[in-house]
Amino acid sequence: MIDFKVIGEPVILKNARKICPNDIEKCIEAGRYGALKRALKEMSPEDVIEEVKKSQLRGRGGAGFPTGLKFELAAKEKSDKKYVVVNGEEGEPGTFKDRIIMEDSPHLLIEGTILAGYAIGADEGIICVRCDYIKAIKRLRKAIADAYNMGILGKNIFGTDFSFDITIERGAGAYVCGEETALLEMLEGKRGEPRKKPPFPPQKGLYGKPTVVNNVETLANLPFIISEGADRFLEFGIDGSHGTKLFSLSGDIEWKGLIEIPFGATIKEIIELAGGVKDGKKLKAVILGGVSGTLVRYDEVDISVDYHSLGVIEAGPGCGTIIVLDETRDIVDVTENIMEFFRTESCGKCRPCSLGTVSLCNLIHRIKEGNGTEEDLKKIEKISIGMRKASFCGLGQTAPNILYQSIQKFRDEWLAHVRGGKNDRD
Amino acid sequence: MKEEKFFLIEELLKIQEENELHYIPEDKILEIAKKTGRSPADIHSVISFYPRLSDKPRGKYLIRVCENLPCHLEGAQEVVDAIKDFLGIDFGQSTPDKKFYLERTSCLGLCTAAPVILINNVPYGNLTPEKVVEVLKEYMGGDND
Ligand SMILES: NC(=O)C1=CN([C@@H]2O[C@H](COP(=O)(O)OP(=O)(O)OC[C@H]3O[C@@H](n4cnc5c(N)ncnc54)[C@H](O)[C@@H]3O)[C@@H](O)[C@H]2O)C=CC1
Ligand SMILES: Cc1cc2nc3c(=O)[nH]c(=O)nc-3n(C[C@H](O)[C@H](O)[C@H](O)COP(=O)(O)O)c2cc1C
Ligand code: SF4
Numbered sequence: 211m212i213d214f215k216v217i218g219e220p221v222i223l224k225n226a227r228k229i230c231p232n233d234i235e236k237c238i239e240a241g242r243y244g245a246l247k248r249a250l251k252e253m254s255p256e257d258v259i260e261e262v263k264k265s266q267l268r269g270r271g272g273a274g275f276p277t278g279l280k281f282e283l284a285a286k287e288k289s290d291k292k293y294v295v296v297n298g299e300e301g302e303p304g305t306f307k308d309r310i311i312m313e314d315s316p317h318l319l320i321e322g323t324i325l326a327g328y329a330i331g332a333d334e335g336i337i338c339v340r341c342d343y344i345k346a347i348k349r350l351r352k353a354i355a356d357a358y359n360m361g362i363l364g365k366n367i368f369g370t371d372f373s374f375d376i377t378i379e380r381g382a383g384a385y386v387c388g389e390e391t392a393l394l395e396m397l398e399g400k401r402g403e404p405r406k407k408p409p410f411p412p413q414k415g416l417y418g419k420p421t422v423v424n425n426v427e428t429l430a431n432l433p434f435i436i437s438e439g440a441d442r443f444l445e446f447g448i449d450g451s452h453g454t455k456l457f458s459l460s461g462d463i464e465w466k467g468l469i470e471i472p473f474g475a476t477i478k479e480i481i482e483l484a485g486g487v488k489d490g491k492k493l494k495a496v497i498l499g500g501v502s503g504t505l506v507r508y509d510e511v512d513i514s515v516d517y518h519s520l521g522v523i524e525a526g527p528g529c530g531t532i533i534v535l536d537e538t539r540d541i542v543d544v545t546e547n548i549m550e551f552f553r554t555e556s557c558g559k560c561r562p563c564s565l566g567t568v569s570l571c572n573l574i575h576r577i578k579e580g581n582g583t584e585e586d587l588k589k590i591e592k593i594s595i596g597m598r599k600a601s602f603c604g605l606g607q608t609a610p611n612i613l614y615q616s617i618q619k620f621r622d623e624w625l626a627h628v629r630g631g632k633n634d635r636d
Numbered sequence: 637m638k639e640e641k642f643f644l645i646e647e648l649l650k651i652q653e654e655n656e657l658h659y660i661p662e663d664k665i666l667e668i669a670k671k672t673g674r675s676p677a678d679i680h681s682v683i684s685f686y687p688r689l690s691d692k693p694r695g696k697y698l699i700r701v702c703e704n705l706p707c708h709l710e711g712a713q714e715v716v717d718a719i720k721d722f723l724g725i726d727f728g729q730s731t732p733d734k735k736f737y738l739e740r741t742s743c744l745g746l747c748t749a750a751p752v753i754l755i756n757n758v759p760y761g762n763l764t765p766e767k768v769v770e771v772l773k774e775y776m777g778g779d780n781d
């Protein structure tokens with residue numbers, strides 16, 4: 211079982227593990243579905259959207275798109291059918307936050323999903339969970355069945371004229387299927403290759419119908435925003451980045467697990483809360499936002515986790531993943547592992563990514579084996595820039611991130627490899 | 637409760653779960669093709685896209701190893717080598733008796749227990765080369781279903 215810690219007042223993990231997720235009555239007693247009841251009985255869909263916009267909630271799947279705006283775009287579309295698709299594909303190495311929400315607070319996610327449906331005028335939600343998350347799927351299935359039994363899902367919820375159904379569809383393990391349009395292709399029973407954007411899903415989504423695709427954690431914020439109000443939500447975090455963020459911690463760190471913190475804590479503080487670098491070693495770097503994210507060097511960790519500050523080092527909180535590397539780690543070995551991952555997961559639809567990941571792997575292997583040249587480093591940089599610009603979807607665009615930054619930030623180490631030497635920082 | 641929708645990937649996963657050797661046999665593919673009005677080649681092409689789906693027999697015990705960064709940092713490579721050594725197979729191979737099949741998987745979200753493997757979806761974490769061999773020995777001996 212994965213441990214978790216909460217710093218300050220939690221939004222997401224409030225009742226997690228205190229109340230059995232299998233007991234809907236206890237969940238309701240503790241306030242679950244209160245926000246839904248309030249929305250359906252006292253608020254119009256527009257009111258709900260206004261409240262979400264006011265809260266400044268941004269997508270927790272990585273890209274940080276304003277959630278209220280996304281709802282508004284989908285609500286504006288005229289259509290006989292609209293969908294809410296919950297993105298529980300979670301494939302970023304080192305990430306397990308959505309898994310914990312689905313396992314420990316399935317009703318929180320269901321409530322958030324119905325709220326999203328009410329806001330945009332959808333009558334159907336589909337929760338996509340990767341098939342490996344067996345416990346999460348089991349808990350969600352039971353929670354959905356219980357919600358139907360209590361009249362919280364199905365026809366005329368709480369006696370209002372709003373009806374909403376939720377089904378679960380399992381994903382078959384392709385990382386790229388976390389990309390929202392690839393996810394929609396998968397739901398339609400096809401190969402999970404990304405679609406061209408625009409049109410974005412709020413305009414043309416599942417089966418061509420207006421669809422909002424949201425991350426699990428994003429939706430799990432909605433009940434709080436509706437029941438406590440956007441103003442309360444704005445009290446969390448700092449200017450421009452409100453609410454809390456879940457962080458999955460792994461790598462060379464004393465305590466591994468999930469942390470919920472308000473935006474504005476520094477990366478350094480987060481590491482300290484988790485007991486620091488393992489075995490008293492020195493920090494080398496932090497991989498923030500997963501292997502598609504940012505490499506934060508040891509001398510940069512005093513930076514606050516929020517959209518603005520991280521923007522300064524061209525980063526973002528991403529999906530909230532922190533992989534810690536201690537001083538003994540070889541940057542070439544780390545980036546080799548990362549690039550192998552992307553080579554395996556590239557879907558093959560476009561050449562910059564399918565060929566680029568292969569070339570980058572070959573170059574890294576060569577350098578690691580001591581047969582590389584400085585020319586190879588230049589090639590790596592050139593291919594990385596090309597992939598970022600020309601790849602069809604976010605996978606190829608972000609795949610070279612850590613590699614490219616490692617050459618900027620740990621150049622000496624790369625050069626040492628090129629010259630046949632070994633890891634020799636300080 | 638709402639009537640279940642037809643989702644192809646979900647159907648394929650179900651068929652595979654019912655199969656002893658963790659794959660989707662040809663007769664089932666023909667059935668699905670008929671049901672959906674698609675060609676069998678099309679269904680094969682969908683199956684080939686998804687890492688969890690297979691149209692070729694695997695093994696009674698499907699061993700999946702994660703080698704992504706958090707597992708890699710905790711010594712996944714040594715664990716993989718120990719498995720390969722002990723069973724005498726490489727990735728994408730089964731033992732001659734079809735009892736074990738070895739494949740890679742991407743991160744399983746179990747990174748706090750890295751390195752991790754799954755045997756028929758049962759996770760084994762915090763592994764070392766010695767520990768993983770102990771686990772495999774248990775499966776060799778009797779039935780672990
Ligand atoms: N959670 C995880 O496991 C993983 C997360 N990621 C994250 O995914 C991110 C990239 O995701 P993408 O979806 O490619 O980013 P994106 O920027 O294309 O889209 C983000 C969201 O905003 C919406 N959006 C953007 N512009 C819009 C517009 N003009 N109108 C309507 N909607 C609009 C999109 O529909 C989408 O829901 C990366 O930042 C990365 O951090 C990547 C890999 C794995
Ligand atoms: C390769 C790739 C993989 C992704 N994987 C996920 C994922 O596992 N979960 C997720 O919520 N978003 C993932 N995303 C981001 C989604 O495309 C999309 O931005 C997100 O689901 C929108 O939800 P949000 O606005 O609530 O963050 C991925 C993006 C890319 C490019
Ligand atoms: S960038 Fe990579 S994953 Fe995305 S469409 Fe191109 S080949 Fe597929």
Ligand code: FES
Binds near residue numbers: 702704705706708751
């Ligand atoms: S990296 Fe292996 S389970 Fe996450």
